[in-house]
Amino acid sequence: MTDTPGRAAQRIAPVIEQFLGGPPPVRIRMWDGSETGPRDAPTVQVRSRRALRRLLWQPGELGLAEAYITGDIDIADDLADGLRALRRASGPQGPRLPRPGVADRLRAAGTALRLGAIGPRPPTPTARAGLHGTPHSKARDRAAVSHHYDLSNAFYSLLLDETMAYSCGYWTSDAPGYGPADAQRDKLELICRKLRLTAGSRLLDIGCGWGSLTLHAAARHGVRVTAVTLAAEQAAHVRGQVEARGLEDLVEVHCCDYRDVAALPGFRGGYDAVSTIEMGEHVGDAQYPAFTALLHAVLRPQGRALVQQMSRGSTAPGGGAFIESYIAPDMHMRPLGETVGLLEGAGFEVRDVESMREHYVLTVEAWHRTLEERWPEFVALVGEETARVWRLYLVGGALAFEERRMGVDQILSVRPDASGSAGPPATRHGWYAKTGDTPLRTTAPDAR
Numbered sequence: 001m002t003d004t005p006g007r008a009a010q011r012i013a014p015v016i017e018q019f020l021g022g023p024p025p026v027r028i029r030m031w032d033g034s035e036t037g038p039r040d041a042p043t044v045q046v047r048s049r050r051a052l053r054r055l056l057w058q059p060g061e062l063g064l065a066e067a068y069i070t071g072d073i074d075i076a077d078d079l080a081d082g083l084r085a086l087r088r089a090s091g092p093q094g095p096r097l098p099r100p101g102v103a104d105r106l107r108a109a110g111t112a113l114r115l116g117a118i119g120p121r122p123p124t125p126t127a128r129a130g131l132h133g134t135p136h137s138k139a140r141d142r143a144a145v146s147h148h149y150d151l152s153n154a155f156y157s158l159l160l161d162e163t164m165a166y167s168c169g170y171w172t173s174d175a176p177g178y179g180p181a182d183a184q185r186d187k188l189e190l191i192c193r194k195l196r197l198t199a200g201s202r203l204l205d206i207g208c209g210w211g212s213l214t215l216h217a218a219a220r221h222g223v224r225v226t227a228v229t230l231a232a233e234q235a236a237h238v239r240g241q242v243e244a245r246g247l248e249d250l251v252e253v254h255c256c257d258y259r260d261v262a263a264l265p266g267f268r269g270g271y272d273a274v275s276t277i278e279m280g281e282h283v284g285d286a287q288y289p290a291f292t293a294l295l296h297a298v299l300r301p302q303g304r305a306l307v308q309q310m311s312r313g314s315t316a317p318g319g320g321a322f323i324e325s326y327i328a329p330d331m332h333m334r335p336l337g338e339t340v341g342l343l344e345g346a347g348f349e350v351r352d353v354e355s356m357r358e359h360y361v362l363t364v365e366a367w368h369r370t371l372e373e374r375w376p377e378f379v380a381l382v383g384e385e386t387a388r389v390w391r392l393y394l395v396g397g398a399l400a401f402e403e404r405r406m407g408v409d410q411i412l413s414v415r416p417d418a419s420g421s422a423g424p425p426a427t428r429h430g431w432y433a434k435t436g437d438t439p440l441r442t443t444a445p446d447a448r
Helices: 008-020 049-057 061-069 080-090 100-115 138-149 153-159 181-196 213-223 232-244 258-263 288-297 322-327 336-345 357-375 375-382 384-402
Strands: 026-028 043-046 073-075 202-206 224-229 251-255 271-277 298-310 348-355 405-412
Touching: 026 232, 043 049, 049 061, 049 100, 049 181, 061 073, 061 202, 061 258, 061 288, 061 322, 061 384, 073 080, 073 348, 080 258, 080 298, 080 384, 100 271, 138 322, 153 375, 181 213, 181 298, 202 213, 202 251, 202 258, 202 405, 213 224, 213 232, 224 232, 232 251, 298 336, 298 375, 322 384, 336 348, 357 375, 357 384, 375 384, 384 405
Parallel strands: 026 043, 202 224, 202 271, 224 251, 271 298
Antiparallel strands: 043 073, 298 405, 348 405
16 A cells, blocks of 8 residues: 655655655655755755665665666756765765664555555666676676677767777866867877887787777877777777778787787787786786786786776775666776785886876766766667766766876886886976977866
């Protein structure tokens, strides 16, 4: 038997306070029009009883995310403001919720029964990853990468700028007309300078994505690049761009696991440089020492490695149930210092670490603006549920960087030679000095 109309919010309010340990940080508007919570807070619209049923079956972050993905709940105001309010209520360490006892749960179940929210488990959104097998086996890693990066080249072409760089840009100007593509080109040029890439240099680009660094290094600097990706859609795109730009003599593209690079036809050891741009997060915690050993092994003495990688704080969480279920299954982030230690443990001398956290706020905000501006096109391409996954992902990601729960850094390392030398002395001046039509500056922009 369901409750009388117009009373849902009043019925649910004590249950919310019980499970949150206090009043709700947002205004809640139920399907029957009743409301509870502070009037000056962002409004969460609970559109159907199925939203409560989802939370009964899947309490916590994942249940809330899936209710949003399916449209069972929505944010009437700005999504970022709603997520900020929820984060402020839970504190910088993440939610510290009370543990309801058996009697509390029985009362909550009784309320749900009166509201008509008891029933079978709602179907899981189709956008959720369904991986099987041993984590970070080659087969499972391929499935995890395919889930995210093989969504389609058409999708990423719609979301990204013309560089097709799906990683943090480097925003060196706030001048009118300076945009995401400029920030990506400045990032690519910065990497090339840090790696000292010149005509004839040999670069191994592990996790090359859609080829932004590979193509920039080859076309602009005459670098000979071996590009490696596990995503078939990415490999096809890069090969097409190599042919279209006439770079066949400089670039070879391989679709394979990073663990198989030494077995590639024509593989030659002794690269001058190796890059891995936001790929290390997918390697796995237990596998990372072998990954850093591989980076070291492929380089000649005095060769350079550039790792651009996301991190999490030592106490603040990164990723989370939603990200791991819908965006990047099996992703692992660690505090920056631990990654530096692992590189040193592999035999590298770490020469420079540069934080780019504020730059990622700007980068993700630019992607989110594109998503909203072209919303009907995204929905037509991938469906509304997947489009809502990406809206939640981008808004939540920007907040994670803004609130310092996540970071991203460029770590430059050198493989010393037998004498221990890392090569000629280096200064940062050359990395940021104006060269040609690519100005770089040393000051990071404030995050908006």
